[in-house]
Amino acid sequence: MKHWLITGFEPFDGSHVNPSAQIVTALSQSIFPEHFHGLILPVNAKTAPAILVENLQQIRPQAVLCLGEAAGRTAISIERVAINLMDFRIPDNAGEQVTDQPIAPDGPTAYFSRLPVRKIRDGLLAEGVPAELSYSAGAYLCNQVFYTLMHFLATHNMDIPAGFIHVPSLPEQAARRTSLTPSMSMELQIEAIRKVIEIVETENP
Amino acid sequence: MKHWLITGFEPFDGSHVNPSAQIVTALSQSIFPEHFHGLILPVNAKTAPAILVENLQQIRPQAVLCLGEAAGRTAISIERVAINLMDFRIPDNAGEQVTDQPIAPDGPTAYFSRLPVRKIRDGLLAEGVPAELSYSAGAYLCNQVFYTLMHFLATHNMDIPAGFIHVPSLPEQAARRTSLTPSMSMELQIEAIRKVIEIVETENP
Amino acid sequence: MKHWLITGFEPFDGSHVNPSAQIVTALSQSIFPEHFHGLILPVNAKTAPAILVENLQQIRPQAVLCLGEAAGRTAISIERVAINLMDFRIPDNAGEQVTDQPIAPDGPTAYFSRLPVRKIRDGLLAEGVPAELSYSAGAYLCNQVFYTLMHFLATHNMDIPAGFIHVPSLPEQAARRTSLTPSMSMELQIEAIRKVIEIVETENP
Amino acid sequence: MKHWLITGFEPFDGSHVNPSAQIVTALSQSIFPEHFHGLILPVNAKTAPAILVENLQQIRPQAVLCLGEAAGRTAISIERVAINLMDFRIPDNAGEQVTDQPIAPDGPTAYFSRLPVRKIRDGLLAEGVPAELSYSAGAYLCNQVFYTLMHFLATHNMDIPAGFIHVPSLPEQAARRTSLTPSMSMELQIEAIRKVIEIVETENP
Numbered sequence: 001m002k003h004w005l006i007t008g009f010e011p012f013d014g015s016h017v018n019p020s021a022q023i024v025t026a027l028s029q030s031i032f033p034e035h036f037h038g039l040i041l042p043v044n045a046k047t048a049p050a051i052l053v054e055n056l057q058q059i060r061p062q063a064v065l066c067l068g069e070a071a072g073r074t075a076i077s078i079e080r081v082a083i084n085l086m087d088f089r090i091p092d093n094a095g096e097q098v099t100d101q102p103i104a105p106d107g108p109t110a111y112f113s114r115l116p117v118r119k120i121r122d123g124l125l126a127e128g129v130p131a132e133l134s135y136s137a138g139a140y141l142c143n144q145v146f147y148t149l150m151h152f153l154a155t156h157n158m159d160i161p162a163g164f165i166h167v168p169s170l171p172e173q174a175a176r177r178t179s180l181t182p183s184m185s186m187e188l189q190i191e192a193i194r195k196v197i198e199i200v201e202t203e204n205p
Numbered sequence: 206m207k208h209w210l211i212t213g214f215e216p217f218d219g220s221h222v223n224p225s226a227q228i229v230t231a232l233s234q235s236i237f238p239e240h241f242h243g244l245i246l247p248v249n250a251k252t253a254p255a256i257l258v259e260n261l262q263q264i265r266p267q268a269v270l271c272l273g274e275a276a277g278r279t280a281i282s283i284e285r286v287a288i289n290l291m292d293f294r295i296p297d298n299a300g301e302q303v304t305d306q307p308i309a310p311d312g313p314t315a316y317f318s319r320l321p322v323r324k325i326r327d328g329l330l331a332e333g334v335p336a337e338l339s340y341s342a343g344a345y346l347c348n349q350v351f352y353t354l355m356h357f358l359a360t361h362n363m364d365i366p367a368g369f370i371h372v373p374s375l376p377e378q379a380a381r382r383t384s385l386t387p388s389m390s391m392e393l394q395i396e397a398i399r400k401v402i403e404i405v406e407t408e409n410p
Numbered sequence: 411m412k413h414w415l416i417t418g419f420e421p422f423d424g425s426h427v428n429p430s431a432q433i434v435t436a437l438s439q440s441i442f443p444e445h446f447h448g449l450i451l452p453v454n455a456k457t458a459p460a461i462l463v464e465n466l467q468q469i470r471p472q473a474v475l476c477l478g479e480a481a482g483r484t485a486i487s488i489e490r491v492a493i494n495l496m497d498f499r500i501p502d503n504a505g506e507q508v509t510d511q512p513i514a515p516d517g518p519t520a521y522f523s524r525l526p527v528r529k530i531r532d533g534l535l536a537e538g539v540p541a542e543l544s545y546s547a548g549a550y551l552c553n554q555v556f557y558t559l560m561h562f563l564a565t566h567n568m569d570i571p572a573g574f575i576h577v578p579s580l581p582e583q584a585a586r587r588t589s590l591t592p593s594m595s596m597e598l599q600i601e602a603i604r605k606v607i608e609i610v611e612t613e614n615p
Numbered sequence: 616m617k618h619w620l621i622t623g624f625e626p627f628d629g630s631h632v633n634p635s636a637q638i639v640t641a642l643s644q645s646i647f648p649e650h651f652h653g654l655i656l657p658v659n660a661k662t663a664p665a666i667l668v669e670n671l672q673q674i675r676p677q678a679v680l681c682l683g684e685a686a687g688r689t690a691i692s693i694e695r696v697a698i699n700l701m702d703f704r705i706p707d708n709a710g711e712q713v714t715d716q717p718i719a720p721d722g723p724t725a726y727f728s729r730l731p732v733r734k735i736r737d738g739l740l741a742e743g744v745p746a747e748l749s750y751s752a753g754a755y756l757c758n759q760v761f762y763t764l765m766h767f768l769a770t771h772n773m774d775i776p777a778g779f780i781h782v783p784s785l786p787e788q789a790a791r792r793t794s795l796t797p798s799m800s801m802e803l804q805i806e807a808i809r810k811v812i813e814i815v816e817t818e819n820p
Contacts, residue, residue, distance in 0.1 A: 085695070125380045129380055130379040174279065538791075590745070
């Protein structure tokens with residue numbers, strides 16, 4: 001099995017939890033500890049990319065999966081493309097709201113995921129997990145981390161499977177919001193990400 | 206504890222399962238068997254009301270909760286009102302599609318739920334279960350069964366707590382559909398309905 | 411042609427306009443003035459019903475159509491049923507937010523519309539106007555006025571066509587909102603309500 | 616004023632009209648004919664890019680705006696990015712359904728729009744036209760034409776304003792669909808695109 005770096009985000013936008021962080025914590029406590037490096041990133045446009053890059057350099061993982069929460073989505077969203085754009089809908093946790101700025105001024109417009117996205121989607125659906133391919137990871141921290149990851153790999157000759165997946169909100173988060181939000185249980189989210197790892201291992205032996 | 210009649214529906218509209226039936230089965234296997242009468246109703250406009258009424262007459266329950274699936278809803282939907290109208294969006298499982306017909310030609314236009322609907326909503330939210338009050342149970346079998354229940358109680362002097370709750374689709378159902386559908390795990394749905402029963406018992410001692 | 415009373419509402423919930431009021435103004439300026447009584451109701455749970463009843467008594471109309479805005483709807487929504495419940499999601503323009511109160515403590519649970527609702531829906535669709543039948547007018551002012559109308563007619567032996575229609579927001583309202591809202595142009599809304607009047611006249615000669 | 620090439624698409628997916636084509640026809644009949652080249656593209660993955668490129672070569676426009684219909688959107692959607700991916704949700708009008716193929720095998724992953732996208736969004740909102748910035752033009756013909764346009768300009772040293780805008784369905788289309796679809800009148804769509812042209816002219820004198 002590969003050495004994996006799997007990242008999530010701390011809570012943001014008034015929420016007290018973030019399912020992406022809970023998945024990372026759950027996986028690090030329950031599975032293959034010797035192969036697993038978990039990392040909770042801050043929702044901070046300045047520090048999150050630096051922390052990610054530092055971990056990529058130190059850990060030299062053989063596979064990377066970054067996770068983030070997408071409130072309003074009903075399914076595990078396998079992101080296909082990261083774009084070189086920051087256009088924050090809300091401020092980050094440091095209060096900064098970046099608009100119409102590139103992530104890497106000299107970087108390309110976009111990167112495609114290096115995960116077997118369709119195999120992942122089909123594999124999740126076959127297990128009864130709601131899943132979809134997504135053409136946009138937005139233009140907030142999730143896309144920024146996704147782009148930073150792919151740009152680092154491309155500019156450092158790291159030819160490894162890597163990508164980004166958005167997960168729905170948790171039921172307890174939906175219950176605290178005034179407008180109706182779809183949700184997915186933590187049990188199913190963990191099962192889904194375990195299945196993702198299994199598919200990537202099978203496709204990239 | 207009261208003697209409860211709790212009903213669900215068989216699968217319909219091309220689905221192979223119905224969460225409302227699974228809840229009834231799960232509750233009947235796990236909790237208070239001596240107080241619990243579970244009933245799976247057919248999605249059949251002719252037979253479903255007759256079977257419900259027959260069970261009401263034989264069992265003489267002290268509380269009734271009818272359940273149905275509402276594909277597309279994100280939360281446990283506590284229905285407030287049943288209307289005297291059948292206006293089926295799709296045929297029932299017998300192939301009948303009734304349009305603009307009353308359920309009870311001499312019955313009143315509508316009945317309100319006899320459940321403590323707001324207490325149920327607030328109690329579920331407090332437990333972290335997505336929940337909402339709903340002003341419409343539609344005009345399909347769910348509303349028909351809800352109206353039939355309330356009309357029977359009103360015309361037979363049965364002053365007991367009774368009502369209808371719509372539950373979301375299951376993740377495995379959402380995974381089979383071509384368009385994105387919100388879902389809720391069976392574990393959380395069962396927890397929600399157990400909590401509903403507890404609240405009704407507390408409010409109607 | 412019948413003597414019509416057609417009502418709309420003043421703006422509410424932070425909006426500067428209300429399409430239902432604009433329709434009333436437009437119709438009163440352009441068509442059949444001798445047959446048309448237009449009325450703009452306040453978004454005030456105390457005064458709106460009283461003003462409506464006063465106008466019903468004075469004008470003694472031969473047909474009544476009440477209109478209201480339903481932000482978030484995409485189509486002309488022909489309401490089928492008014493329920494005896496006030497459960498305001500937001501305060502009215504006087505700052506009052508009524509919860510779980512009946513409109514008429516001694517009134518029935520609900521009234522059906524007295525308009526030919528399906529003929530109206532089909533007639534609008536045939537003209538290329540997005541239209542739908544709706545089973546719930548909510549539990550705010552719109553439902554309150556709708557219920558008040560039907561209750562007055564029922565208790566005063568006025569056997570006339572009467573009902574409620576929800577219209578979408580205007581494009582200019584959608585453009586001012588932070589979240590995406592469907593809208594319909596005022597031209598099409600006016601055309602739709604003219605068509606509704608024509609259908610009611612044909613069906614109730 | 617610049618020489619403009621403005622393109623729309625023929626109808627597809629069972630619809631009998633396409634608002635993007637109607638806009639092109641309306642503009643070509645009503646405004647600045649000497650500056651305007653209108654083009655209706657087929658919904659055909661093979662021929663549409665070839666026809667676009669042929670027109671770009673022959674006309675040598677000074678500004679290009681490609682338009683397409685996005686059923687389900689409520690607002691004028693100014694697309695920010697075209698991706699090098701064909702992943703058709705439905706077959707094109709020739710019956711071909713391409714999956715997971717690049718548009719230009721040697722082209723970059725993506726291109727950003729060369730239109731002043733935020734100025735356009737803000738300008739439309741200021742006029743009361745619902746408008747939004749979009750991070751994804753999908754992976755069907757619209758994105759294919761958008762990418763083909765940007766790739767041609769980039770590889771032919773044509774430094775001109777160019778981009779893609781998605782428009783909502785028309786009310787008459789929404790009225791023919793079984794599920795509720797948001798729509799926008801042709802009058803407002805034409806006004807919006809005229810405003811877009813005006814903003815581009817102002818920003819790129």
